[in-house]
Amino acid sequence: MSSLSITPGTNNVGAYINSIEIKELDQKQINKIKDTLSQFGVIFIKKQNLDPESYQNFAKSIGTPVVYPRLKGLDKKFPFINVIERKPDDKNLSFGSSWLHQDTSYLANDRPRYTMLMGIEIPNGQGNTIFSSGFNAYEKLPYEIKIKIENATGIFSSSGPIAITRLEREKEMGIKSSDSMEAEHPIVKIVNGKKTLYVSPGHLMKIKNVDEKDAVYLKQYLVEHVNKKEFIFSYEWSKGDICLWDNLSILHMASEIKNCRRVMHRITMK
């Protein structure tokens, strides 16, 4: 099998992994994929079109898949695959849209670290996924901000600004809305030996462990900072593509989709 190659994404956000067939990976290639994921935070693998079994097996080779009960499951045989479907007449916001975020930052323990999507049905010219690199955003912070947030923590809530997309989804599925969940985490993390920003604007309520007079300003500053164009890659999907990201180092959001169908298969992993 040919050896895989790596091409960085736009603005150095994430990396494409080229020349691989996920169905035929050997251990050396799996290790290379894990290394690339850890180094870049998000990887893009084009046009794999995996059947559910191969897709779930790939997830198991990268981490430990977790059941995500608040999204529709694919099938009893594939408990880890959730279906994210957008119908042409859906009028509400797309799940996870409008706010950059890091999945499940409102959980204190056992957060699923990785999220993976595969494009099953992709509309033309719509439905990009927007990624922002916490590595690049941290690196470009002014020195005085780095000092101010050195030991800062964030309070993250499932009732944060992004909650509306979850509530709409729960209503659609007839699930009783869960109680609000809240957790506190350091906002500067070290992944693969590099510092990265963990600020999940969709869930961030408050910055703590900073000078009290700076808390509001720093929250606003950091939210605006990770949204700057220079840290963003808007990924345009093709059918069968796989995006896999580390929620510690990469922020993401869905973009708006109107009057068309889009289906993704999603797996989260520890």
Ligand SMILES: [Fe+2]
């Ligand atoms: Fe998300």
